Amino acid sequence: MERMTDNTVVLRNVSKVYRQNAIAVHALTEIDLDVPRKDFMCLSGPSGSGKSTLLNLIGGLDRPTTGEITVDGQRVDQLPKGELARLRLHKIGFVFQAYNLIPVLTAIENVEFVMQLQGVATAERREKALQILMEVGLEGLESRRPGELSGGQQQRVAVARAIVSEPSLVLADEPTANLDSKTAENLMQLLVHMNTEHNVTFIFSTHDKRVMDFSRRLIKLRDGRIVEDERRQ
Amino acid sequence: MLRAQPLLLTLAWRNLWRHRGRTAAILFALALGIWSMVALAALSRGSLEGQLQKAIGNLTGHIQIHARGYRDDPAIDHRMPAPDAALATALTDPSVRVWAGRVRVPAVIASERESAGVTLVGIEPQREQGLSFIGTAVTDGRYLESPGDTGLLLGRKLAERLETALGRRVVVMSQDVKNQVGDRGFRVVGIFDAEPEAIETAFVFVGRATAQEMLGMGDTLSEISLRSDDRNRLEVPLSTLRTVAPSLDIEPWTVVEPLLTLTEKIVNVILVIWYAIVFAAMSFGLVNTLLMAVFERTREFGLFQALGMPPRHILGQVLVESLILLAIALVIGNLGALATVHALRDGLDLSAFAEGMEYFGVSPIIYPALSVGDVTMANTLVAVLGLVASLYPAWRAARHVPIEAITRV
Numbered sequence: 001m002e003r004m005t006d007n008t009v010v011l012r013n014v015s016k017v018y019r020q021n022a023i024a025v026h027a028l029t030e031i032d033l034d035v036p037r038k039d040f041m042c043l044s045g046p047s048g049s050g051k052s053t054l055l056n057l058i059g060g061l062d063r064p065t066t067g068e069i070t071v072d073g074q075r076v077d078q079l080p081k082g083e084l085a086r087l088r089l090h091k092i093g094f095v096f097q098a099y100n101l102i103p104v105l106t107a108i109e110n111v112e113f114v115m116q117l118q119g120v121a122t123a124e125r126r127e128k129a130l131q132i133l134m135e136v137g138l139e140g141l142e143s144r145r146p147g148e149l150s151g152g153q154q155q156r157v158a159v160a161r162a163i164v165s166e167p168s169l170v171l172a173d174e175p176t177a178n179l180d181s182k183t184a185e186n187l188m189q190l191l192v193h194m195n196t197e198h199n200v201t202f203i204f205s206t207h208d209k210r211v212m213d214f215s216r217r218l219i220k221l222r223d224g225r226i227v228e229d230e231r232r233q
Numbered sequence: 234m235l236r237a238q239p240l241l242l243t244l245a246w247r248n249l250w251r252h253r254g255r256t257a258a259i260l261f262a263l264a265l266g267i268w269s270m271v272a273l274a275a276l277s278r279g280s281l282e283g284q285l286q287k288a289i290g291n292l293t294g295h296i297q298i299h300a301r302g303y304r305d306d307p308a309i310d311h312r313m314p315a316p317d318a319a320l321a322t323a324l325t326d327p328s329v330r331v332w333a334g335r336v337r338v339p340a341v342i343a344s345e346r347e348s349a350g351v352t353l354v355g356i357e358p359q360r361e362q363g364l365s366f367i368g369t370a371v372t373d374g375r376y377l378e379s380p381g382d383t384g385l386l387l388g389r390k391l392a393e394r395l396e397t398a399l400g401r402r403v404v405v406m407s408q409d410v411k412n413q414v415g416d417r418g419f420r421v422v423g424i425f426d427a428e429p430e431a432i433e434t435a436f437v438f439v440g441r442a443t444a445q446e447m448l449g450m451g452d453t454l455s456e457i458s459l460r461s462d463d464r465n466r467l468e469v470p471l472s473t474l475r476t477v478a479p480s481l482d483i484e485p486w487t488v489v490e491p492l493l494t495l496t497e498k499i500v501n502v503i504l505v506i507w508y509a510i511v512f513a514a515m516s517f518g519l520v521n522t523l524l525m526a527v528f529e530r531t532r533e534f535g536l537f538q539a540l541g542m543p544p545r546h547i548l549g550q551v552l553v554e555s556l557i558l559l560a561i562a563l564v565i566g567n568l569g570a571l572a573t574v575h576a577l578r579d580g581l582d583l584s585a586f587a588e589g590m591e592y593f594g595v596s597p598i599i600y601p602a603l604s605v606g607d608v609t610m611a612n613t614l615v616a617v618l619g620l621v622a623s624l625y626p627a628w629r630a631a632r633h634v635p636i637e638a639i640t641r642v
């Protein structure tokens with residue numbers, strides 16, 4: 001039980017098998033993983049190695065075939081749908097590779113969106129959203145719609161939204177995949193900054209070597225198995 | 234849910250602006266449907282009202298009193314005595330606005346050239362004013378001056394048919410109280426116009442005393458017709474009259490003219506069918522539009538789910554979108570219908586399309602009549618059933634979106 005409080009994420013013997021017609025695709029096989037609080041962890045591996053599957057399972061967007069997954073002390077593999085939605089709303093921030101934002105809402109409204117669902121009062125959420133947008137370097141662009149922002153700016157809004165309500169965990173699936181290397185590097189610096197400034201655990205995936213170098217812990221996946229777990233610096 | 238309402242409203246509203254053309258098209262279709270529902274209701278209600286008023290004005294009145302048997306066989310044998318003291322008092326009750334006693338028997342009218350079967354009506358000219366059409370229908374010559382007037386009023390159409398004219402003499406024959414044919418010559422003192430035209434050939438009018446004398450009726454009558462204040466609230470005068478004259482046949486217009494009540498029912502059925510057709514078309518368009526919007530936003534709904542938005546909010550968002558569409562369409566459609574009714578306040582003349590209809594008592598000029606009931610019914614139907622129909626697309630949106638839909642680039 002002690003581990004649970006130390007670790008934001010705990011996986012025990014997690015496997016995921018997709019069945020396509022008669023063929024079983026073993027996307028993840030017997031994964032054991034502890035992610036301590038405030039960790040800044042990278043999932044790496046070639047395309048198809050199971051990075052997205054792992055992130056989706058941790059985020060409760062999909063369920064494991066077998067095994068236990070605990071996030072912030074809650075068994076996400078067992079939670080009913082409604083509870084899972086609540087867990088995501090309050091404890092987990094997501095950053096996807098693209099199309100993270102709601103097109104009809106402005107940057108600041110996208111950031112406020114989650115807080116609005118949480119029921120945070122208008123004035124408070126406006127202030128927090130302005131604050132975090134400044135922190136991610138988007139001051140002055142608050143009222144732009146996603147279509148009026150560059151890819152890098154959109155990802156920054158997504159990061160701002162993921163972090164603004166101080167979740168326990170941020171999951172970012174290839175957040176830099178659609179960005180040029182300079183923009184990708186800036187975004188990673190932002191993530192590092194967020195990880196140190198806010199009390200949040202980060203798990204992100206990439207197959208870009210330079211992006212991996214920002215991590216403090218690098219996990220290599222191959223064919224759905226962890227083949228390497230490396231602490232850095 | 235309440236907390237999220239401004240958010241849902243914002244999302245729904247802005248999403249409607251995403252495809253202006255499509256939103257405008259569905260709004261137009263919905264508004265057109267509502268317009269057609271309300272406008273058609275006003276027109277058919279107006280037409281019905283016109284028919285009712287005309288029928289009531291064409292001698293029926295609100296309540297008729299006869300001797301028993303007259304309505305089955307309107308012959309001179311089924312005559313009734315002049316009102317006794319009790320009935321006369323009851324007829325002075327404030328609930329009776331106007332009343333008149335009439336002689337009304339089958340007769341044959343003949344000119345030098347032609348003859349025709351008609352109903353001979355003996356009237357008290359002053360009392361018919363405000364009671365039936367004849368008080369104001371004479372357009373050539375003069376109206377009758379007293380019950381003892383020896384002139385005759387002839388419908389324009391009948392005058393043509395008899396090839397006679399104002400100032401000429403005609404002979405009227407009818408069975409008298411002794412079962413003998415009584416006849417009498419009359420001078421045509423007035424020509425009347427009436428709608429429907431059938432009235433012009435159906436009735437000829439003479440002074441009541443003259444008719445009574447011609448047929449040997451003394452002071453007996455064929456019918457008493459009266460008007461109250463509201464044709465739909467006749468229970469009180471009916472029961473008063475029936476109490477004082479239990480031996481007489483006293484019936485409201487709904488019984489005397491069962492066809493009118495039937496027409497009203499038919500109009501209601503036609504309206505309901507029309508509402509159903511229009512609504513089916515409207516909801517089909519609405520559901521299609523919403524489904525299109527939902528399908529192209531699958532990724533967004535997936536994103537909502539990933540971010541922890543409860544499915545009921547997603548459902549709510551689509552319903553709010555539908556509600557906004559419906560509300561705007563209702564406003565436009567109703568305003569359009571109001572404008573139409575206002576534009577047609579001087580009557581919609583269908584005579585070009587409706588020759589012959591007139592003969593059967595359907596006026597070719599319709600004065601639209603908006604009824605609160607019809608408008609409420611159309612609006613409620615569209616709003617409530619529209620929302621119910623939107624539940625399906627909303628449910629499609631709120632269903633679990635496979636994770637690939639969100640993460641696929």
Ligand SMILES: Nc1ncnc2c1ncn2[C@@H]1O[C@H](COP(=O)(O)OP(=O)(O)O)[C@@H](O)[C@H]1O
Pocket residue numbers: 018019020025026027045046047048049050051052053054637
């Ligand atoms: N919904 C699915 N149905 C069937 N197979 C899937 C599905 N999602 C992923 N897979 C398979 O699971 C494996 C891991 O995929 P994924 O987690 O997306 O890898 P990565 O993100 O590392 O590229 C791949 O072989 C992929 O084809």
Ligand SMILES: [Mg+2]
Pocket residue numbers: 051052053
């Ligand atoms: Mg992937």
